[in-house]
């Protein structure tokens with residue numbers, strides 16, 4: 621099977637369009653991508669938020685003056701090798717690696 625590669629990106633307010641080597645375009649909500657960030661830091665943060673007993677962690681997140689997830693905006697798309705993309709976000713985050721197959725299947 622031929623490996624799909626992105627051939628271009630369109631950064632729109634709140635939305636990322638990815639053009640692929642097979643001619644298809646997938647559209648992604650930036651808020652959704654930010655929420656699904658697969659890096660270790662975000663997975664730990666999500667675990668805290670999903671555990672009511674650890675309410676302090678949620679409070680800390682809510683009181684943060686960083687942009688909220690719904691305001692998430694990608695500033696830069698950074699290709700990682702030939703299999704994944706990384707995004708630089710307006711909240712300063714940039715460690716999530718999104719594999720091509722995840723980006724394709726999630727659209």
Ligand SMILES: [Zn+2]
Pocket residue numbers: 657658659660661662663713715716
């Ligand atoms: Zn992350």
